[in-house]
Amino acid sequence: MMVTNNKQTIIKYIYSDESESYKKLGANILVNVEKKQSNIINIMSYTENEKRNDIVLNLAVALSQMNQKILIVDLDLRNSSFSEMLENKNLVGISDIVSENLKIENGLINVMQNLDIMLSGKAVKDISRFISSQKINAILNEASKKYDLVLVNSPGISMFADGFIIAEYCNRTLLVIGSDQNNRKEMKRLNEQLNQMKINVMGIVLAK
């Protein structure tokens, strides 16, 4: 049975030690977004091991502290960690909104001032098809009107193409590269692939 989304806490997953690094990253993103007038950002990594979820969350916290109204949309339906962070897997997520034609507000979870999260929701059979649906695009566009920035957490692209599909809906893509996690050959190939697919990569976050 699903429970009503209410205020949840994720404070123990926020790392104050590196808050300056996140603020700097947030400021760079804001400069870039203002120039391009785009506020849906796809955050993707090459593998799943690069702790992208931590970066998405802590970046969102830093941006919200800079008086930006932020929404995290978790579209990592294969390996979602945000519902685990909230320690409640029955909360309404984007898959429920799409499948049950719910309003976007039903999936919004306020975790702190200026920061909401929309979880991935219940498991979906055909993930690639689900992600390709126009409803996702519509939800993101609707959310982009209500928030200063929408950060979309998308899965690693080494195994699945979900991240590339999501990049099509988003104005910008932020690539997370884990230090000492990826070899040069693979990264050169990824760079070529991103160029060929004309993915609008705004920049890279190097996570050491």
Place this chain on the structure above:
Amino acid sequence: MNKDVYEIDLSRVWELFKKIYKRCLLIFIVFTIVSVVGAVYLSKYRSANETYFVTSKIMVVQESYKTDTQPEPLFDYEISKQFASTYSDIINSNYVINDIINELNGKITIEEYRKMVTVKATNTSINISTSANDLDLCLEIANAIVASAKTKIKEVMKTENFIVLDNAILNDSTTNNQSSLKFLLSGPLAGILLSIIWLIYLIITDVNIRTEEQVNEIFDYPVLGIINKYPNYTKEMK
């Protein structure tokens, strides 16, 4: 940058070492334990199967016959050599061997004796080598051979042109201990060597991206941020 020049970043070597040092230590300990156990086993096994070697030496001294040109007798090398060969045949004969077996009160058979004893004439000397697992028996056989040889050669050749240089000398068998020591040392050395090889392999195959410069070299996109501390909330969740 010149592509032919391969630069080694020592701080990176240290980082890689820190990554594997626990496993290197484990390899070192395992190899050391194996070598200690091996060396203990080897020394016990060898002491149980220790073979003692005793050598005896008889020298033939045949003087030359007096002639007009040589009134005083001198040591004749060639004839002594021939005598040495003949005497070694006598010692190897069943006639002498049976006498030795009798002296030993049948402690060994002729077949065993032949496996244990080697008699060889070298120039004017006869070298008798005896090997046995029992030191006392080894010495007893060696002494019996020399005693019997002295009697039987005199009896057969009617001459006493030989002298016993060594009755029975026990050869030093330190080689067994040395090989145990080598085995003992080889374990830790192999452990260190394997760790070094592993570290070199990691250095050679270390092609992962780590720095902002490397990211800039590969990607056409700017680095917007560097997160130095890598949070790992999954540990906290457990």
